[in-house]
Amino acid sequence: MKHESCRTLILILTLLALSPLQGGENALMPPAEKANVTTVTSIKELQETVAKTEVGTTILLKNGKYTERCDLKGKGSKERPIVVRAETIGGVELLNQVTLEGEYVAVMGFNFTDKGFVSISGKGCRLSRCHMTNVQNGQWVIVSAGSREVEIDHCLFEKKESNKTLSKGCQVLKIGVLNKGEKHHIHHNHFRDIPKGKTGNGFETIQLITQGNPFDPKKGDCKTVIEDNLFERCNGEAEIISVKSNGNVIRRNTVRACAGSLVLRHGDANVAAGNFFFGDGEKGSGGVRLQGVDQVVVNNYFQDLGQAAIAMMDGTPDNLYVRVERATVAHNTVVNCGYAMEIGLNHSKHPNGTVPKDCVIAGNIFFSQGDGERKAIRFVQDDQPEGWVWVDNVVKGDLGSPPCEGIVTGDPQLAIVDKNVALPTKDTPMSKHTLNDVNALSGDLFGNPRKNVRTIGCVQFPVERQDKGPLTEKQVGPDAAEPLSTRDAGR
Helix, strand or coil: CHHHHHHHHHHHHHHHHHCCCCCCCCCCCCCHHHCEEEEECCHHHHHHHHHHCCCCEEEEECCEEECCCEEEEEECCCCCCEEEEECCCCCEEECCCEEEEEECEEEECEEECCCCCEEEEEECCEEECCEEECCCCCCCEEECCCCECCEEECCEEECCHHHHCCCCCCCCEEEEECCCCCCCEEECCEEEEECCCCCCCCCCCEEEEECCCCCCCCCCCCCCEEECCEEEEECCCCEEEEEECCCCEEECCEEECCCCEEEEEECCCCEEECCEEECCCCCCCCCEEECCECCEEECCEEECCCCEEEEEECECCCCCCCCCECCEEECCEEECCCEEEEEEECECCECCCECCECCEEECCEEECCCCCCCEEEEEHHHCCCECCEEECEEEECCCCCCCCCCEEECCCCEEECHHHCEEECCCCCEECCCCCCCHHHCECCCCCECCCCEECCCCCCCCCCCCCCCCCHHHCCCCCCCCCCCCCCCC
């Protein structure tokens, strides 16, 4: 009964996490000609104007190159933010630090080069339609702990050459949180060409981190959403997105040819749903790696990864790695990856820790062909997990582990279609499991409704794509068209 009550709790948390975020959709800022507009020609004038301006004002900075540091402190409102924007999108180049502090102040349409990084502190602040390239600072965007409802959207971050010369603290986005309902929103950004770091740690593309970086954060949910972002050749380190926080959602992102994984590193009750992971066969490319309690990994698509699509850590006595417990891994599709699941990875200081416990693995497809080195499942050191439930999983290829109830070896009858995504056919098996309360499973990978009897894998048959496949560069970054509602949980 205790296990069932815990499972009910995580399903409730999942439903809450995937519900639409409260507080402004923050659609594209209104055109300058329709707003209360002030034009400025210097950084000094810009700072002074922001400090004294009324809510709802748009401040245009004349096109040009600016080398001074810029400190913006203002107070707008949710309905009428203060908007600071380039005269034309991309027409202003900023070569020095920008600090953004206050309430509902938006910075939009700037190019950042040289030492032009951004630090944000406050409530409802926004960085939008900006371009950062080869900025010579370790961290490019820093959100301080205690900030709330920060939005970073439609930006392009690329060519982070500082990774090659600096030793640590080199995140593209470093977002500090207290796990007190911050509700940050990171969406429709394009991250590309992030070189491998000089050392092996501290070069995440996105780090969402609890203040003080406790190995096991205290209870409390952050409720940040990282969605609809495109990652290409982000090779800084083993963690592309590093989540060290509780109660967040990472969904509908596309990861291509990146030497790393989405890692649920510290924290509990996070959701990874509806993401695409495409490798190039290189050993560094991975999918989702997790530790902690009540994590949810559902409706994801993994293809051609050199490492495991889904990996779980053993726990360590010092809680550097918290034991995986009560994870839900359901309706994922894994195609031609090094391992579909690798269970019981160890830290070098603790070569044999506590095995994952009380997890549900349901309705997944583990498919491989042509390479005898690929295995569906690997139990590290042959340690069997405790209290697991396997339901309606299908493996094509080498199972890699002793057979057990809930894993069937056979052909899931997939069809490779446009964009080389493997989709189900009318002959793909169905699942009758009862994980109906996991809200992330109410729709499939493309946001189409699931049936009471679900197709195994991440897509429901008959397939209705509605152009919701992997993201392309036209859908993200400064030049992308504004989406409809990015906060619709079902999409």
